[in-house]
Amino acid sequence: EPEVTQTPSHQVTQMGQEVILRCVPISNHLYFYWYRQILGQKVEFLVSFYNNEISEKSEIFDDQFSVERPDGSNFTLKIRSTKLEDSAMYFCANLLGLATTSSYEQYFGPGTRLTVT
Amino acid sequence: SQQGEEDPQALSIQEGENATMNCSYKTSINNLQWYRQNSGRGLVHLILIRSNEREKHSGRLRVTLDTSKKSSSLLITASRAADTASYFCATASEGAQKLVFGQGTRLTINP
Known part of the structure; x- marks a missing residue:
């Protein structure tokens, strides 16, 4: 069964540094998302991406964040200048997005644990 | 904004027993996952489970949805x-829109 993969599994960075989190979505899926989960808290939506542009973003997704699909397959989340409070598990998710019953299921990757020191 | 909230927050049962977790939300939805x-x-x-469905089964899982409640x-x-x-339960107001998650139920099955 196809899976969403994410790299790296764990990233440690110093405050103020840039990080890029990578996701390889399930092929032929049309919608892409980033979520994050701060330790012990619930999963929070960051941004959705469809047809090569952002379709929705949350208040968390400020100017320090950006997303892109540089080569039509990988889906990346960049944090330009990390803060301590960016420490969290970051999840990529995909959705098939066709007009069929099962196509609204969002499939999540295993996550990248980001630690900002 | 819509929000899924689960209860109980934690549930501990013996192996072989059934576990039931509940989720409530605030606004209209397209689906709940x-x-x-x-x-x-x-x-x-x-x-x-989609908003026009009341019950779904998958193996040992059974999900119900009551949109009136x-x-x-x-x-x-x-x-x-x-x-x-x-x-965790998560709701989407439209099919392909963001999911809004609840706080989750921590389930422990004791052998």
């Missing part, structure tokens, strides 16, 4: 130690 998360790991999709339940029958995990 349940996920499992083992400690520190990713989210595993369990089941999706804005609530859903997840029943795991004949629980196993491997079912120990956190379970």
Whole structure:
């Protein structure tokens, strides 16, 4: 069964540094998302991406964040200048997005644990 | 904004018993999805139920949806130690829109 993969599994960075989190979505899926989960808290939506542009973003997704699909397959989340409070598990998710019953299921990757020191 | 909230926050039962978790939300939805998360790991999709459905089954899982009460339940029958995990409900107001997650129920199955 196809899976969403994410790299790296764990990233440690110093405050103020840039990080890029990578996701390889399930092929032929049309919608892409980033979520994050701060330790012990619930999963929070960051941004959705469809047809090569952002379709929705949350208040968390400020100017320090950006997303892109540089080569039509990988889906990346960049944090330009990390803060301590960016420490969290970051999840990529995909959705098939066709007009069929099962196509609204969002499939999540295993996550990248980001630690900002 | 819509929000899924689960109860109980924690549930501990004996292996073989049934586990029921509930989820409530605030606004109209297109679908509701349940996920499992083992400690520190990713989210595993369990089941999706659409707003025009009342009940769905998948193996030992049974999900119900009551849109008049804005609530859903997840029943795991004949629980196993491997079912120990956190379970989250998440709602989408439109089919392909963001999911809004609840705080989750931490389920512990005692052998």
